[in-house]
Amino acid sequence: MRNDITIVLSAADVKLIVEKRTLNQLMDDLIFQLTEEFKNFNPSKTIIPIRSGFNYSGDLPGLIEWMPIYETNKEVVLKVVGYHPKNPFKFNLPTILSTISSYDSKTGHLKGLVDGVLLTALRTGAASAVASKYMAHVDSSVLGLIGCGAQSITQLHAISRLFPINRILLFDNDLEAVNSFEKRCSILELEVDIEFTEIEALMSQSDIICTATSIDVGKGPLFESYSCKPHLHINAIGSDFPGKIELPLTLLRNSFVCPDFKEQAKKEGECQQLNDDEIGPDLVHVIQNNADYKQLSNILTVFDSTGLALEDKVVMDLFLDQAEYLGIGKKIGLENINEDVFNPYSGIRSKVFS
Amino acid sequence: MRNDITIVLSAADVKLIVEKRTLNQLMDDLIFQLTEEFKNFNPSKTIIPIRSGFNYSGDLPGLIEWMPIYETNKEVVLKVVGYHPKNPFKFNLPTILSTISSYDSKTGHLKGLVDGVLLTALRTGAASAVASKYMAHVDSSVLGLIGCGAQSITQLHAISRLFPINRILLFDNDLEAVNSFEKRCSILELEVDIEFTEIEALMSQSDIICTATSIDVGKGPLFESYSCKPHLHINAIGSDFPGKIELPLTLLRNSFVCPDFKEQAKKEGECQQLNDDEIGPDLVHVIQNNADYKQLSNILTVFDSTGLALEDKVVMDLFLDQAEYLGIGKKIGLENINEDVFNPYSGIRSKVFS
Numbered sequence: 001m002r003n004d005i006t007i008v009l010s011a012a013d014v015k016l017i018v019e020k021r022t023l024n025q026l027m028d029d030l031i032f033q034l035t036e037e038f039k040n041f042n043p044s045k046t047i048i049p050i051r052s053g054f055n056y057s058g059d060l061p062g063l064i065e066w067m068p069i070y071e072t073n074k075e076v077v078l079k080v081v082g083y084h085p086k087n088p089f090k091f092n093l094p095t096i097l098s099t100i101s102s103y104d105s106k107t108g109h110l111k112g113l114v115d116g117v118l119l120t121a122l123r124t125g126a127a128s129a130v131a132s133k134y135m136a137h138v139d140s141s142v143l144g145l146i147g148c149g150a151q152s153i154t155q156l157h158a159i160s161r162l163f164p165i166n167r168i169l170l171f172d173n174d175l176e177a178v179n180s181f182e183k184r185c186s187i188l189e190l191e192v193d194i195e196f197t198e199i200e201a202l203m204s205q206s207d208i209i210c211t212a213t214s215i216d217v218g219k220g221p222l223f224e225s226y227s228c229k230p231h232l233h234i235n236a237i238g239s240d241f242p243g244k245i246e247l248p249l250t251l252l253r254n255s256f257v258c259p260d261f262k263e264q265a266k267k268e269g270e271c272q273q274l275n276d277d278e279i280g281p282d283l284v285h286v287i288q289n290n291a292d293y294k295q296l297s298n299i300l301t302v303f304d305s306t307g308l309a310l311e312d313k314v315v316m317d318l319f320l321d322q323a324e325y326l327g328i329g330k331k332i333g334l335e336n337i338n339e340d341v342f343n344p345y346s347g348i349r350s351k352v353f354s
Numbered sequence: 355m356r357n358d359i360t361i362v363l364s365a366a367d368v369k370l371i372v373e374k375r376t377l378n379q380l381m382d383d384l385i386f387q388l389t390e391e392f393k394n395f396n397p398s399k400t401i402i403p404i405r406s407g408f409n410y411s412g413d414l415p416g417l418i419e420w421m422p423i424y425e426t427n428k429e430v431v432l433k434v435v436g437y438h439p440k441n442p443f444k445f446n447l448p449t450i451l452s453t454i455s456s457y458d459s460k461t462g463h464l465k466g467l468v469d470g471v472l473l474t475a476l477r478t479g480a481a482s483a484v485a486s487k488y489m490a491h492v493d494s495s496v497l498g499l500i501g502c503g504a505q506s507i508t509q510l511h512a513i514s515r516l517f518p519i520n521r522i523l524l525f526d527n528d529l530e531a532v533n534s535f536e537k538r539c540s541i542l543e544l545e546v547d548i549e550f551t552e553i554e555a556l557m558s559q560s561d562i563i564c565t566a567t568s569i570d571v572g573k574g575p576l577f578e579s580y581s582c583k584p585h586l587h588i589n590a591i592g593s594d595f596p597g598k599i600e601l602p603l604t605l606l607r608n609s610f611v612c613p614d615f616k617e618q619a620k621k622e623g624e625c626q627q628l629n630d631d632e633i634g635p636d637l638v639h640v641i642q643n644n645a646d647y648k649q650l651s652n653i654l655t656v657f658d659s660t661g662l663a664l665e666d667k668v669v670m671d672l673f674l675d676q677a678e679y680l681g682i683g684k685k686i687g688l689e690n691i692n693e694d695v696f697n698p699y700s701g702i703r704s705k706v707f708s
Contacts, residue, residue, distance in 0.1 A: 003445055008362065011690040015702050023702065047408060054401060054424040060460045064430045066420055070408040076418045080432060080455065082462015088695045091357055097462040097689050101434065101453075106414045108436015108451040113467070117690035121698040150696050157699075177696055184697040330686070335451050336365040336471035341442045342504050342531055343538040344475040345511075348369050348377065 003107060006334040009114040009319060013329050017322045018118075023187065026318075027161055030126040033314050038130065038287045041310065045072045048309050050264050055241070060086055063241065069309035076103040077313040079116050083241070085214040094150055095214060096120055100316045110334060112320045116312070123315040124307065125154030127260065127283075128210055128235035129162050131303035134286050135258065135296045136208045136233035141166045144206030146199060146222060146246070147213035148172040148181045151237055155210040157188055159235075168194045169202040172213070199223045203232075211246045212237040220245035233301045239270045240306045247302065249273045256280050256296055259304040260311075269306040357461060360688040363468040363673060367683050371676045372472075377541065380672075381515055384480040387668050392484065392641045395664065399426045402663050404618050409595070414440055417595065423663035430457040431667040433470050437595070439568040448504055449568060450474055454670045464688060466674045470666070477669040478661065479508030481614065481637075482564055482589035483516050485657035488640050489612065489650045490562045490587035495520050498560030500553060500576060500600070501567035502526040502535045505591055509564040511542055522548045523556040526567070553577045557586075564589045571597035578602050588656045593624045601656065603627045610634050610650055613658040614665075623660040 009017070018026055046069065053065030062084035070076045081098040088095060098116025103109065132140070140163045145152045148170050159165060172178045182194050202209070203226040215222060215238065226248070234255070238246045247270050258280045259265030266272060271279050280286075283303065286293050323329040338346035363371070372380055400423065407419030416438035424430050435452040442449060452470025457463065486494070494517045499506045502524050513519060526532045536548050556563070557580040569576060569592065580602070588609070592600045601624050612634045613619035620626060625633050634640075637657065640647050677683040692700035 003447060008686065008688070011687045014690060018702055023699065049406070052403070052406075054422070054430055054459070056424075056426070056459070058427075062459070062462060064424075064457055064459060064462055066422070066432065068408070068420070070410075070418075072410070073412075076408055078420065078434060080457065080464070082457065084460070084462050087461055091461055092695060093357060093461050093463065093691060094689075094695045094698075097464070097691075099455075099464050099688060103418055103434065103436065105408070105410070105416070105418060106438070107441055107445055107447050108416060108418055108438050109447065110434070110451070110453050113688070115688055115690045118698050119690075148696075150698050153696075153698055180694075180696065184694065184700070187699050187702065330684075332362065332684070333365045334362070334453060334467070334469055335448075336368060336469045336473075337447060337451075340534075340538065341446060341448045342502075342507075342534065344448075344472050344504050344507055345377065345538070345541050348372055348541065 003109055004333060004335065004337040005331045006110045007112040007320060007323060008330040008332055009323055011115050013323065014115045014118055014319060016328055017319060017326060020326055021322060024161065027122065027126065027158055030122055030315060030318055031129050031158060031161060033318055034126050034311060035130050037310060037314050038284050041284045050267065060084065067307065067309040067312060069313050070105065071313065074105060076105050077309065077316055079309065079312040081116060081120065100312050102316055102320065114316055114319050119315045119319065121151055121154040123311040124151060124237060124305065125158030127305055127311050128155050128237065128303065129158035131235060131258065131283055132159055132208055132233055133162050134290065134293065135301040135303060136163065137231040137297045140207030142169065142205055142207045144169040144202040144209040146171045146202065146209060146211040147238060148177040149212065151212040152210065153185055155212060155235065155237065156185055159208060160188065160190055163208065166192055168192050169197045169206055170194065171197060171199050171202050203228050206232060208233050210235045210237060213246060215244065215246060217241060217243035221248040222246050224248050226251060228300065230300065231298050235303045235305055236270050237305050240268050242268055245270055245273060252302060253278060255300040255302045257302045257304055258283055258286055260306055260308045264306045265304045269304040270302065271304050357463055358687060358689065358691040359685045360464045361466040361674060361677060362684045362686055363677055365469050367677065368469045368472055368673060370682055371673060371680060374680055375676060378515065381476065381480065381512055384476055384669060384672055385483050385512060385515060387672055388480050388665060389484050391664060391668050392638050395638045404621065414438065421663040421666060423667050424459065425667065428459060430459050431663065431670055433663065433666040435470060435474065454666050456670055456674065468670055468673055473669045473673065475505055475508040477665040478505060478591060478659065479512030481659055481665050482509050482591065482657065483512035485589060485612065485637055486513055486562055486587055487516050488644065488647065489655040489657060491585040491651045494561030496523065496559055496561045498523040498556040498563040500525045500556065500563060500565040501592060502531040503566065505566040506564065507539055509566060509589065510539055513562060514542065514544055517562065520546055522546050523551045523560055524548065525551060525553050525556050557582050560586060562587050564591060565600045566591040567600060569598065569600060571595060574599035575602040576600050580605060582654065584654065585652050586654050589659055590624050590656055591659050594622050594660045596622055599624055599627060606656060607632060609654040609656045611656045611658055612637055612640055614660055614662045618660045619658045623658040624656065625658050
């Protein structure tokens, strides 16, 4: 690979890669790679700071954050992600808009830039599948989806790759999202019953639940009292901002709560509600010490998924590898790299005067 | 402007804009815009956090940083910049590699992505010119350049637009950089005498000096004792990392030291060496209270330039405006934005199975 070329994967390029590889194979690749990455994660070789960003209220509230990760002697991956809950209604845009960049840490060169909208949805789904693999009951067949927006499709897709899901229970305050769900997930060709329910029934009948709502800061939790199967596993996706929570404290206190990134989850996730000693080890620990955690599939568990830059790195690398293999993507000389590295004006042909 | 399109300005696009606008006009635009931005800067409307990043030692030491800025209700600009001093010698790449991105803060959409190598050199030069305008003697004609790499060309260019420079004194430990300097700056068509000198002579004869070296962490300052003209103004560019300094403490203590960004300069700039009460107000304050600082042109002054995201925003906006006006740049549908904003798989045509 030339060290002065940036591979740009547009939305169309990313879709083409998915089509060539097929949706299921791509999700399987991603779940496999992510599991391997968690198994081999070494915090002395891979540095993941807590994300930071700008957030604002007013007529168009939202936030723009950057999520960096540094893999020693290899690459820096930086995802910039915007969360703007009024996007679908005001601008016909997804709530989450995002791009992911990868830099060669030997030189600082931008190696690749890729859509982060589909990739975030994919990797967030894959992360829930991996967490469910280590915490949900292996025979889980009923999946509850609280929040039926964009993320719910990839949650369902990823989890359906590992579990024999045959019944899906939906809840969303936005009935349009509920009504369009079956059509949106038809591409997955799943043989499943899909039913709209109230949260109470959804909670009591599901084996696995994914919560991915746009509930406002300070308005959570989504429900208070509940009954559930003893082995229920919940992937809590939506809580990813200070003050934004989805699950009731009693449920969290009755569960084994496993965050993706403990320090971040305490700031932005469901773990905001908990004391330190009420929070379990993170997903990497559970996976790396799997033998000690076999009982999790029989008890109430919550994966507090705030979003991990490691997941972005894995999905970015997967798409860049596929792009290279398939010859897809635009090659752009983005940085001003001249024959004379000491002359920023080298290659400029005009006079100084007009 | 459509809200799903990203304008990408490649190195070639950026050069074309410079050629169409001409180098001098572009630098004049930039100096003017930057001055206006400093004059109108309001910290309650524009938020600039201290940059952060990853840095590493070893065979290929370096750092990759991100510099964010948020202008309320308008845009978030993020520059990612790598500093890898072995790049020119090991990889035939510039020491500084960089790209700049602009996001619509209403939606999170990536509006534009532009080369940050030429743009960083241009805006760093322009910042020195603005600082010199408010601190150097108006008749300054002798410019000293300590460090003759890529940044020295744009330092000279910017300063030559505001001052009647007719003599340039050069110092660099790398004689190749010294020897190639005249050829590199020939595009500027300046009528100047260019001489190589030792630092001592350069210090004593210059009216304005720019220091832009790659001196290693812990190896500074570049010199100890000195004599100089009483009105000497120094633009200290190179000190931008903890432990990296260029100027001796005695000189700083004898000077009015004006940082671009005080908190950052205390961490990474020449101000690392100073106590709080030895550091002057920042450049925005000097410009906004210009009447109180007229005497600066007659005394020893240092602009501690660590690099300000506001400068990146100004140069980014200038190039995006010119690109739109001239019809230059690639329009890419980068983010996966579908007709159905709730369906990340919308528009994917293939089956799920291979």
